[in-house]
Amino acid sequence: MKIVPHTRPALQVVVLGGGYAGMMAALRLAPYARVTLVDPSDRFTERVRMHELAAGRPDVTHSRARLLHGTGIEHLAARATTLDPDARAVHTDTGRTLRYDRLVYALGSHTTPGGEPGERLYTAETADALHARLCRRPGTLAVVGGGLTGIEMAAEIAEAHPGWKVRLLTGATLGPGLSDRGRAHVRTALDRLRVTVVEGHRVAGADAVDADAVLWTAAMTATGGLARDAGLDTDPATGRIRVDAALRSVSHLDIYAAGDAAAARARRAGALRMACAAALPTGAHAAAAIAAETRGTAPRPLAFSFLIQCVSLGRKDGLVQKVRADDSPREAVLTGRPAAHFKERIIRFTLTFLRLAAHRPGALRLVPWIG
The missing domain is CATH 3.50.50.60 (FAD/NAD(P)-binding domain)
Structure with missing residues (x-):
């Protein structure tokens, strides 16, 4: 009689939000779980280029299908309308309900304007x-x-x-x-x-x-209304989800938060500000923590340090400000055209990191703040 080995069903992971943190988390989780990425857009937006879009750059987006191709990740073009932690379910505006074993909340942040956006x-x-x-x-x-x-x-x-x-x-x-x-x-x-x-x-x-x-x-505010309404512990001032050192919600341990949605802290950096610089590493860390759970090991605490701040000052000028681990400024700076070129390279690297996560995840171990 042939004995068929018992196989555990794949972990079901739902990732809410397809920005830097959500995309990185989904891509890093794909080898370990069945991942559904929930985001209404079929395009990935380079949010760090929005000033270029305002000035006249024709497009700052990329095909999400192309970035996810070959990963096995399902992209559901929808908005999450209700999060039910007790049932481990996400309800969407398409009428579809998603069940999860683990959820990554990466809905990012938005500007809180001083009035009603419109013509002016x-x-x-x-x-x-x-x-x-x-x-x-x-x-x-x-x-x-x-x-x-x-x-x-x-x-x-x-x-x-x-x-x-x-x-x-x-x-x-x-x-x-x-x-x-x-x-x-x-x-x-x-x-x-x-x-x-x-x-x-x-x-x-x-x-x-x-x-x-x-x-x-x-003013930037975390897109945390869905989490707050679901009863997750959030910071009332910022809307960010309170998390432990592994980026798990302190009130719901089967929910992780990453990017601007997470009130994350690291030993050397302290409280992490809302920024792309923190989104990619926290997305990767949330994925690593969930992967550790699948192996029966305890997730490691987030280790992160700030290195630089990059500022565009038009197409031909810029500022690269060296900072300490806690994001406080050092006096060393790079300015002018070299700084503009350096920032452009940094922005392009963010897409490179996502592509590496999709097709050569082992290479990310060479990037200290992501791998």
């Missing part, structure tokens, strides 16, 4: 609509927010649309996370592009800004 108020998420407005009659544009997103948007738009008068308004100091040398270079670049910088000017909302168009970059 824009955010990074509506960069294509902003570009359409910029191509019509020139006028005045106010960029609200002096962080890296606001700086990149102001510089890119001022360079590509010189007919517009661009102001950057910030309630604090310009580039608060930059060193003195880094901030000085940003000021010089913005002045060269004729961007007026107004510091210490807190704006209550778009209606309080005198401009033909307002670009709001001042």
